[in-house]
Amino acid sequence: MNCLxxxxxxxxxxxxxxxxxxxRMQCGGCAAEYQEHNAFxxxxxxxxxxxxxxxxxxxxxxxxxxxxxxxxxxxxSVAVAAGAGGFYFLARQxxxxxxxxxxxxxxxxxxxxxxxxxxAAAATAVASTLPLERIERVGQVRHIGPCPFNGATAYHVVxxxxxxxxxxxxxxxxxxxxxxxxxxxxMHAEVMPMGAGSVGIIGADLAVVESVAGALKA
Amino acid sequence: MSFxxxxxxxxADLYRYAYWLTRDRAQAEDVVxxxxxxxxxxxxxxxxxxxAKAWLFTIVRNEFLRAAGGADPxxxxxxxxxxxxxxxxxxxxxxxxxxxxxxxxxxxxxALQVLGGFSCAEIADMIGTxxxxxxxxxxxxxxxxxxxxxxxxxxxxxx
Numbered sequence: 001m002n003c004l005x006x007x008x009x010x011x012x013x014x015x016x017x018x019x020x021x022x023x024r025m026q027c028g029g030c031a032a033e034y035q036e037h038n039a040f041x042x043x044x045x046x047x048x049x050x051x052x053x054x055x056x057x058x059x060x061x062x063x064x065x066x067x068x069x070x071x072x073x074x075x076x077s078v079a080v081a082a083g084a085g086g087f088y089f090l091a092r093q094x095x096x097x098x099x100x101x102x103x104x105x106x107x108x109x110x111x112x113x114x115x116x117x118x119x120a121a122a123a124t125a126v127a128s129t130l131p132l133e134r135i136e137r138v139g140q141v142r143h144i145g146p147c148p149f150n151g152a153t154a155y156h157v158v159x160x161x162x163x164x165x166x167x168x169x170x171x172x173x174x175x176x177x178x179x180x181x182x183x184x185x186x187m188h189a190e191v192m193p194m195g196a197g198s199v200g201i202i203g204a205d206l207a208v209v210e211s212v213a214g215a216l217k218a
Numbered sequence: 219m220s221f222x223x224x225x226x227x228x229x230a231d232l233y234r235y236a237y238w239l240t241r242d243r244a245q246a247e248d249v250v251x252x253x254x255x256x257x258x259x260x261x262x263x264x265x266x267x268x269x270a271k272a273w274l275f276t277i278v279r280n281e282f283l284r285a286a287g288g289a290d291p292x293x294x295x296x297x298x299x300x301x302x303x304x305x306x307x308x309x310x311x312x313x314x315x316x317x318x319x320x321x322x323x324x325x326x327x328x329a330l331q332v333l334g335g336f337s338c339a340e341i342a343d344m345i346g347t348x349x350x351x352x353x354x355x356x357x358x359x360x361x362x363x364x365x366x367x368x369x370x371x372x373x374x375x376x377x
Contacts, residue, residue: 046314048238048314053233064221064258108284164252185263
């Protein structure tokens with residue numbers, strides 16, 4: 001190892017390997033560089049460690065406990081109200097709704113990165129299924145763009161509503177016979193027939209998904 | 219380790235990481251909250267609990283991308299980076315000032331490496347690039363920080 005390699009690796013911050021250490025022991029210049037680097041790394045850590053709001057970790061942990069209690073209470077009341085047969089029906093996972101969740105988990109960030117489409121083109125593309133004006137009455141459209149979905153082109157909408165964010169997948173020309181549901185990895189999806197096609201609504205909170213579905217239908 | 223214990227252990231670093239993505243305290247808190255909401259139900263299915271930290275950092279990143287509506291930090295560059303005014307301050311705070319001048323695409327891998335303790339290969343995987351490109355970004359980020367801090371160090375040396 002030479003001085004250039006030593007300093008290049010040090011600057012990447014990955015830590016000193018045994019080969020690097022052996023070089024430093026024999027090189028005064030790199031030993032001095034190493035000392036300076038350590039001082040810089042300490043300051044860098046101090047700079048990156050911005051103050052965290054008081055009690056933040058505890059507050060976040062308590063929120064998870066409260067959320068679990070609410071979830072268990074809701075699941076229990078659904079089971080009691082619906083009975084075993086009804087619960088089986090509710091728990092049935094629809095493949096298109098599951099595909100909607102998979103899209104959000106795996107493809108959404110990539111789809112957003114491809115950039116939005118012009119508003120006029122978006123309005124025309126979704127008009128026969130769900131007019132853009134109706135979406136905008138429910139929340140603020142943060143992104144709208146085409147995406148491949150379920151063997152056809154769908155329109156991916158990131159919608160900000162007062163309760164948080166939801167994703168819509170507008171599927172022109174694919175009208176479902178009725179509403180479909182799925183739950184996977186903490187995400188919920190409802191797919192419902194609208195106009196000449198269908199719309200998938202996906203979010204982390206079931207109540208918000210249902211509320212947005214109701215608002216879009218209204 | 220339960221989900222609550224995992225949250226307690228990593229919440230501070232998740233917040234700090236979210237801060238360097240958003241550069242805003244309120245947004246950082248929102249991003250972490252949303253990310254934890256997404257992750258808590260999936261947590262029981264997480265097979266490798268030792269990977270929980272990297273998993274949570276990735277969810278925070280995805281949530282940031284979602285909230286930012288596609289503002290990918292990787293799109294930024296170091297071009298036009300200006301050396302800040304000379305101001306005598308504590309060194310840690312000086313570095314923080316300099317970090318604020320650094321584009322998010324360079325501050326982010328530094329936060330992942332220094333706060334998260336992730337290797338170059340893990341960082342590359344998290345930000346969707348190659349290990350070599352992640353190393354280059356980390357090197358350039360440190361070089362840029364040192365360049366930004368140089369006038370202050372020179373001034374400190376003179377006084």
